[in-house]
Amino acid sequence: MLIAARTVAAKASCPECGLPSARVHSRYRRTVWDLATCGRPVKVELEVRRFFCGEPSCDRKIFTEQVDGLTQRHARRSTDLRALLTSIAIALAGRAGARMACLIGAPISRSTLLRMVRALPDPEVGQITVLGVDxxxxxxxxxxxxVLVEWTPIVPSICWTAEPPRT
Known part of the structure; x- marks a missing residue:
């Protein structure tokens, strides 16, 4: 499914300084993949504009408008599709994840799914109480x-201790 769209806002705000600008530099067509509809992939061809930043002290002289909820800088997938594929990558990864994504209408390679997992930020490191080594x-x-694994008991209230046999 192909959707052709363009933005209609008169102004856009600079991502660096936040100053709104109405001076258009140029336009270009951008392709963004979105969540599937009825199992069919959705391709959005979006015409976006580049604007001049009017703030003299701003380092960014030219910026491109972004559509909230659809586009991010340099991204070819919508934010919702990226979140869905990241969830699939965490749960299934590799080939199984690629098969699942294809079934829901978002074809993606197994390598890309693994790259998405690697790109996630590392979890916060807290205090480790029990460390498993293999x-x-x-x-x-x-x-x-x-392999080093932090071991957390399923039921923390249970504590096993070795007691001498009773006579």
Whole structure:
């Protein structure tokens, strides 16, 4: 499904200084993929404008307008589609994630899904109470790997202790 659109706002605000500008520099056509409709991929061909920033002290002399909820700078997918694909990548990753994305009408390669997982920010590091360590051999005798996992009990109120047998 192809949607051709353009923005109609008279002004756009500079992302650096926030000053609104109505001086148009140029226009260009941009392609953005959005969430599927009835299982069919949706391609939005959006005509956007570049504006001159009127603030002399602003470092950005020319900026491009962004459509809230649809576009981000340098992005080819809408924010909603990117969030959905990131969720699929976290849950399934690789080939399984690519098959699932294709079923919902958002074809994507397994490599791109893995790149999306790698691009996520690292979780906050707190205090580790119990650390699990596992060593394994990737290839017998040649290369080894180590996995460190923070262990959190499912039911924190249960505590196991070794008691001597009663007589």
């Amino acid at each position: 060593d394994f051999a990737k290839k017998r005798g040649n290369s080894y790997g180590t």
